[in-house]
Amino acid sequence: MPIFEYQCNQCKKEFEKLVFSGEDKYISCPECKSKDARKKMSVSSFMGNNSLGKCATSSPKDFS
Numbered sequence: 001m002p003i004f005e006y007q008c009n010q011c012k013k014e015f016e017k018l019v020f021s022g023e024d025k026y027i028s029c030p031e032c033k034s035k036d037a038r039k040k041m042s043v044s045s046f047m048g049n050n051s052l053g054k055c056a057t058s059s060p061k062d063f064s
């Protein structure tokens, strides 16, 4: 049962959600209830997926 990080595209709220397989289509933002949330890759996922590295470098305050 992986916990994924999401960021709402509407209000930019970041939140974590426990997501079962196939349920990630139904994620909604806890703040504004928007369904327009995108999944953020975990650090471990980044290591095996360099094609997504561009996202990380464009958000310098991720780990502050």
Ligand SMILES: [Zn+2]
Binding pocket: 008, 009, 010, 011, 012, 013, 029, 030, 031, 032, 033, 034
């Ligand atoms: Zn939101």
